[in-house]
Amino acid sequence: MNFKACSPDKIFQIFNTLQKQNVLFNKNQNYLGSWYICGPTVYDEAHIGHAKTYVQFDIIRRILKMFSYEFVQAMSITDIDDKILRRSKEQNIKPWALAKMHENMFFEDMKYLNVQPPNIKLRVSEHIAYILYYIQVMINKKFAYSVPNGNVYFDSQKYKKNYGKFRNISELKINQSSYEPSFKDPYRKHPTDFALWKVDKIYDQDEYDSKVFDASKMMIHNNNTLTNSSLYGRPGWHIECSVMSNLVFGPRMDIHSGGRDLIFPHHENELAQCSCFYEGGDMRHLEDGKDYEMADIWMHTGHLNNSNDNRKMSKSLKNFMTLKDFFAPLDRSQRHANKIESYNSDHFRMMCLLNHYRKDLTFDLDVTMNKSVSLLNRIDNFLFQSNVYAHTAGQGENHKIFDNHGNMSYCCPIDEVHLEEILAKTILEVDSHLRNDFDTPCVMQALTKLIDEYDKNVNVNSSNPIPSISDIVFYSRSPFVVAKLRYFVENLLLDLGFNFSGMKRHQLTVHETKYETNDSEILSQALTKESSVEILLNFRNNVRSALLDSQQDISLENLKEKLLKHCDSLRQTMTDLGVDIKLLEMVARIFYIILSHYNINT
Known part of the structure; x- marks a missing residue:
């Protein structure tokens, strides 16, 4: 930038x-x-x-x-x-x-x-x-x-x-x-x-x-x-x-x-x-x-x-932590609190950005790093969601956005003029803070406010009613202004030296992901492109065969039984892979296909 x-x-x-x-x-x-x-x-x-x-x-x-x-x-x-x-x-x-x-x-x-x-x-x-x-x-x-x-x-x-x-x-x-x-x-x-x-x-x-x-x-x-x-x-x-x-x-x-x-x-x-x-x-x-x-x-x-004695870390005082120890795997309690297995260079750089370079920083591993990890996760979710938003324009009901913890939200109409104004204001603020003795803590505050405005304008709060498919299809959306917000945030962080270790900012797959409750570990990653295509092709072939069989005087009840069996099988397969499929929504779509088929051939 x-x-x-x-x-x-x-x-x-x-x-x-x-x-x-x-x-x-x-x-x-x-x-x-x-x-x-x-x-x-x-x-x-x-x-x-x-x-x-x-x-x-x-x-x-x-x-x-x-x-x-x-x-x-x-x-x-x-x-x-x-x-x-x-x-x-x-x-x-x-x-x-x-x-x-x-x-x-x-x-x-x-x-x-x-x-x-x-x-x-x-x-x-x-x-x-x-x-x-x-x-x-x-x-x-x-x-x-x-x-x-x-x-x-x-x-x-x-x-x-x-x-x-x-x-x-x-x-x-x-x-x-x-x-x-x-x-x-x-x-x-x-x-x-x-x-x-x-x-x-x-x-x-x-x-x-x-x-x-x-x-x-x-x-x-x-x-x-x-x-x-x-x-x-x-x-x-x-x-x-x-x-x-x-x-x-x-x-x-x-x-x-x-x-x-x-x-x-x-x-x-x-x-x-x-x-x-x-x-x-x-x-x-x-x-x-x-x-x-x-x-x-x-x-x-x-x-x-060092927070233990509030004295400068030094080898003579033996109150220091080596980089090797800092980047070592965290114990189970720390992983549970931070949802990470170890700290990386981006976590450390964020810690440095949140503290003005001329000021002393009292370091406590949990308190200090939790703040850095939390903000990086927030930025990661923003980059991930805004990327999905910008790449899924015009896809109707597929406008579901999931953050990296599996939380779902829907895209909604945005106030483009307002977001443009907020972005312009943020750019000027960041510019001013950088030129004022490199005031990076204020820069990060400005970025946080920008992301807050994005959340208010783009995501429907989970407490609001879920919009119907017809409403979503006709939403007036502009991915351009969202892409500009994302471009500004991502490139500023790149210019400041982040390499986005372990972040998912470019992931485009939209899915619902299940997590285990024992240690917040992911049960399974999203389906790979190859495996998902193969599974869905098999399902389509099974449904096609059932429809073709229906032309051989198979009763509607038998057809319904076959289709439900295929739906159950697909749901179980996807569930085992960590993807939750809503059976009733799928059945409704299949029966819509069936009705269309019978209308055409009768």
């Missing part, structure tokens, strides 16, 4: 975390922009908190594409890290083998979630030489210092006037243990100084990949500012993103994104490093008198909190 027709300005109001307010994003038509996203540290499986961040950014990326804004997206892959080294030692596996295994698992998870892959993957292990060069430049500019043990630190006091753009440092209780508790060094000058290069560690140097040493040895260390011991270290976490993002996009990019937990200190430190690296150098795209901001928009997602 392209919104260019109803959005002549295409201006987006997007919240910029750095400026703490909405800013205008208004580029030329068919704009191709730059987007850097902080990716995973690949030492373990991804959990649903990670997935929320990447799915919500995928939704935003797709929304921008709907307005003809496309992006080259680069993602960092942290494959050198203390956590990787610890885990590799625990599992007795090479750190790079561990990192590669979990990187592959991460992108497989993203593929299942229908998250578009980044255009560029930036692995830290492949950029060591660039990182060391970047560090050397900052040392030369006096914004970084090396210490006797080989570690290198960013000098926050030298940069003090600009440090704390994301968060007011004076409001923080900063000390050496709280700021960077996993890495203590008596040579560090100030608690807010952070590591650019780490050497002090408990691991032997032969645990490092040879390419790290090779890249380090290739560097020319002017004035011995990088000591020989620095050759056997690894980069700090913050420096890697500054270097890799600048390497790809230069000093300025359109969007820089990550989870809210990265705002401080990670993105604070990224911005500080880049500001120092480019000071007095290449600051293109920077207006006179304006502070360097590295990105036009800093974008952050809210946390996914």
Whole structure:
């Protein structure tokens, strides 16, 4: 669904975390922009908190594409890290083998979630030489210092006037243990100084990949500012993103994104490093008198909190759920409540759409997912029924519509003008919500109201009298406006990244379906085309034979007995297959055929 027709300005109001307010994003038509996203540290499986961040950014990326804004997206892959080294030692596996295994698992998870892959993957292990060069430049500019043990630190006091753009440092209780508790060094000058290069560690140097040493040895260390011991270290976490993002996009990019937990200190430190690296150098795209901001928009997602402790899901707290566990088959009680055997990527994406990307979400498996499943079922029934409506025009009494739970309704006259007005209003509302900092919860509310109006106009309530066949035949119906509603809803969801897993939106067979009462499981699916044709052909042949026999002086009573026997047989066959046939209606039709036959031949 392209919104260019109803959005002549295409201006987006997007919240910029750095400026703490909405800013205008208004580029030329068919704009191709730059987007850097902080990716995973690949030492373990991804959990649903990670997935929320990447799915919500995928939704935003797709929304921008709907307005003809496309992006080259680069993602960092942290494959050198203390956590990787610890885990590799625990599992007795090479750190790079561990990192590669979990990187592959991460992108497989993203593929299942229908998250578009980044255009560029930036692995830290492949950029060591660039990182060391970047560090050397900052040392030369006096914004970084090396210490006797080989570690290198960013000098926050030298940069003090600009440090704390994301968060007011004076409001923080900063000390050496709280700021960077996993890495203590008596040579560090100030608690807010952070590591650019780490050497002090408990691991032997032969645990490092040879390419790290090779890249380090290739560097020319002017004035011995990088000591020989620095050759056997690894980069700090913050420096890697500054270097890799600048390497790809230069000093300025359109969007820089990550989870809210990265705002401080990670993105604070990224911005500080880049500001120092480019000071007095290449600051293109920077207006006179304006502070360097590295990105036009800093974008952050809210946390996914565990309902048990209301704290952010994290591996350190051990309060997370892996994607593998989330998509595992549900137990019987959960299947009964949700009428599904397991959750899928569409259920998860709906959960993300119902929560604004900047807000935290407290996750409870039953409560949170029931809401998502319920809305998806509602949409599925709308797409299914509207599809049947549009494809069965002019078929008289066959205008029965069944939702995916077997509930029946009849098509009725519609107020075309009203539905056209509601559709136009909904399109404008959706357009406005999308351009207002990607307000997807309001978008889903607008779609729900549209479906409500469809239900009011198209379906006869089950409490109303069932219309007669003659009434249905002469109903004035217009499938065009219904098809337009369906087109809008379906294509909007496709544009937002749904793949309609397990949904029946294209099913056209109209039938009554019986369900078991024990666990709401379907007794049988609808008849296949081949089997239904064969059964009905056999029934027709039996009826034809009975009618032909009637011409051989067979009494009307005997003919009636034969026809009823064939009807009973057909009804039983269809019932066994899960299709309920109303015997009296069928008998009435057969006797109508008989009377017509006798009238013609007498």
